[in-house]
Amino acid sequence: MPQPRQHGTPERNRPGGPHAQNEPTGGNGLPEPTTPNGRAALEALLTEPARALFAFDFDGTLAPIVADPRDSAPQPGIVAALAELAELAGTVAVITGRGAATAVDLGGLDRVPGITVLGHYGAERWSDGRVAAAEPPPGVSLVRAELPGLVDASGAPEGTWIEDKGRSLAVHTRRAADPDRALELLGGPLTELAERAGLKVEPGRMVIELRPQGVDKGAALTSLVEERGALHVFYAGDDLGDLPAFEAVAALRARGVSGLTVCSSSEEVTAVADAADLVVPGPAGLAELLGRVTERIRGLAA
Ligand SMILES: O=P(O)(O)OC[C@H]1O[C@H](O[C@H]2O[C@H](CO)[C@@H](O)[C@H](O)[C@H]2O)[C@H](O)[C@@H](O)[C@@H]1O
Numbered sequence: 001m002p003q004p005r006q007h008g009t010p011e012r013n014r015p016g017g018p019h020a021q022n023e024p025t026g027g028n029g030l031p032e033p034t035t036p037n038g039r040a041a042l043e044a045l046l047t048e049p050a051r052a053l054f055a056f057d058f059d060g061t062l063a064p065i066v067a068d069p070r071d072s073a074p075q076p077g078i079v080a081a082l083a084e085l086a087e088l089a090g091t092v093a094v095i096t097g098r099g100a101a102t103a104v105d106l107g108g109l110d111r112v113p114g115i116t117v118l119g120h121y122g123a124e125r126w127s128d129g130r131v132a133a134a135e136p137p138p139g140v141s142l143v144r145a146e147l148p149g150l151v152d153a154s155g156a157p158e159g160t161w162i163e164d165k166g167r168s169l170a171v172h173t174r175r176a177a178d179p180d181r182a183l184e185l186l187g188g189p190l191t192e193l194a195e196r197a198g199l200k201v202e203p204g205r206m207v208i209e210l211r212p213q214g215v216d217k218g219a220a221l222t223s224l225v226e227e228r229g230a231l232h233v234f235y236a237g238d239d240l241g242d243l244p245a246f247e248a249v250a251a252l253r254a255r256g257v258s259g260l261t262v263c264s265s266s267e268e269v270t271a272v273a274d275a276a277d278l279v280v281p282g283p284a285g286l287a288e289l290l291g292r293v294t295e296r297i298r299g300l301a302a
Helices: 036-047 078-088 100-107 139-154 179-197 217-228 238-253 272-276 282-301
Strands: 053-055 091-097 117-120 126-128 130-133 161-164 169-172 199-206 207-213 230-238 258-264 278-280
Touching: 036 217, 036 230, 036 258, 036 282, 078 091, 078 100, 078 282, 091 217, 100 117, 100 126, 117 217, 130 217, 139 161, 139 169, 169 230, 179 199, 179 207, 199 238, 217 230, 217 238, 238 258, 238 272, 238 278, 258 272, 258 282, 278 282
Parallel strands: 053 091, 053 230, 091 117, 230 258, 258 278
Antiparallel strands: 117 126, 126 130, 161 169, 169 207, 199 207
16 A cells, blocks of 8 residues: 655755755746756746646645645635746646546636646546546446445544545545544555455545546646647646656656656655655745746746
């Protein structure tokens, strides 16, 4: 069972530590990626934005983490920043574990001209107000029927909550008195149920999700890059489910697409910061970065 939370954050990338946000680079006010690939990609994204795809995770990246997922709202200013970016960039996209329409509604993402929102790790696609999706596999109904009883039987404490997302279900522990203990109690039974239902276990920030197999954010990102003929890609995320997209960026580099990975950092998950070219302190840091990116693109174009 993969561990949703990790401890022992390396000092290097610990929020508030020396690399909480990369230092501004020479004079343009932008933070400098720590890797040569990241630095080259940032330069390419700034100078050739019309050939670039900018993609973002939703929760923890565009929207600060909150106790109840139904209360999620975007970081102030970030949707306006995406809308500005959309005027300059080839493609702006969101790739999320949420249902695509849910992310659009919670985020007010329809204010971003031309945005594509890929929901359920790529199984759904929202664009121009329409959602395209395949039918969920039958295993989802089995999980829906058995999950409440399983959560009760696991001994998971009060506050443990099931989010039914239609084509997947997630068990949240953030509102339990001891979220880590709740995850420990749930891990085995949820894994066993997922196996019986033919679903994938997707661990995240104080959540374990049971979802259809065959999709992930990496495949979703790669398809969109190919579809849009993007030469440069930017991907920002905060959680374990974003790591396949980081891996996709690395694979795309081998095919000549320049790529920059950005971590919206937290104390809860450290693997994403360790894998990123650039670390920003949460959604507020990302909003600031996007503002600087659009300002720089406009400056270079003037
Ligand atoms: O791919 P994402 O857009 O990052 O979605 C991943 C999961 O996000 C949501 O849960 C997370 O955010 C909640 C609201 O801030 C928070 O309460 C929870 O602890 C986090 O795990 C969402 O509820 C899940 O369905 C998504 O899969």
